[in-house]
Amino acid sequence: MDYSRVLNVMWDEGKARGAFVFKKNDILTTPFRWIVFVALSARSRDENTYKVCKELFRVADTPEKVVALGDSTLGKLLYSIGFYREKTKRVMGLSRMLISKFGGEVPGTREELMELPGVGRKTANIILNKVFGKHTLAVDVHVHRISNRLGWVKTKTPEKSEHALLELLPKNLVRKANKAMVGYGQTVCLPRNPKCKTCKVKEYCKRIGLLKLD
Numbered sequence: 001m002d003y004s005r006v007l008n009v010m011w012d013e014g015k016a017r018g019a020f021v022f023k024k025n026d027i028l029t030t031p032f033r034w035i036v037f038v039a040l041s042a043r044s045r046d047e048n049t050y051k052v053c054k055e056l057f058r059v060a061d062t063p064e065k066v067v068a069l070g071d072s073t074l075g076k077l078l079y080s081i082g083f084y085r086e087k088t089k090r091v092m093g094l095s096r097m098l099i100s101k102f103g104g105e106v107p108g109t110r111e112e113l114m115e116l117p118g119v120g121r122k123t124a125n126i127i128l129n130k131v132f133g134k135h136t137l138a139v140d141v142h143v144h145r146i147s148n149r150l151g152w153v154k155t156k157t158p159e160k161s162e163h164a165l166l167e168l169l170p171k172n173l174v175r176k177a178n179k180a181m182v183g184y185g186q187t188v189c190l191p192r193n194p195k196c197k198t199c200k201v202k203e204y205c206k207r208i209g210l211l212k213l214d
Helices: 003-016 031-041 046-059 064-077 082-104 121-131 141-150 158-168 171-185
Strands: none
Touching: 003 171, 031 046, 031 082, 031 121, 046 064, 064 082, 121 158, 121 171, 141 158, 141 171, 158 171
8 A cells, every 4th residue: 555645645636625724824823833733623613623722822922921811811712613611621620720830831742741731642742743743643533534534554443543543554654644644534535425426546445334336
C-alpha cells in the first residue's frame, strides 16, 4: 500500500475543496490558543468553534486573561457553542491549572497535558503534534472512520485505531495523517453518503461497511 500517495491525495483534495481544517490556523498562533480551540471543539462543528474562539481571543488569549474574565463573562462569550456551561468550566479550569501548576505555559508531555481539566488523549496528541512537533496521531471520528473504511485497520475505538495506525504508518507520515484524513472526511469521505464515485483514492479503498459501487 502506498500510504504516502493516499494521504497526499486526501490532503490535496481536502484543501482544494475548502475543508475547514485548512482554514482555522489564522487564529491558532500560540499553544494556549490551540489547547482552548481543541477543548472547545468537542461535540461542535469546527466552523462554530472557530467563530467562538475568534471572539474569545480578541479579549482573552492567555490563561491569565481568561481567569480575569470570570465565569459569567466567559460563559457569555461561549454561549453559542454546544454545551457552553460545561465548556466554560473546562476552559476556566485548565486556565487556572496552567497558571498554578505550569507557570502559565502549556506543558509539552502527554502526561502533563492530560492532567488539565477536559484534556484527554486525543486533545493531548493534537497539541503535541501541532504545537511541539511530536510524532503523535490524534484519532477523531474522521480518522477512525476512514482508516477502517480503507481497510488499513480493523478497530472498534479511536484509541485502538491510533495504536494500529502508529504501527502501520511510516513515522514520516504520522504527523500528516490526521489533517489529511480530517480534510477528506469533511469533504469527500463523509459519514453518510460518501462521494465514492468521485473519490480519487477509491482504487486503494476496500469500502469496509459500504455497499458496492454500481
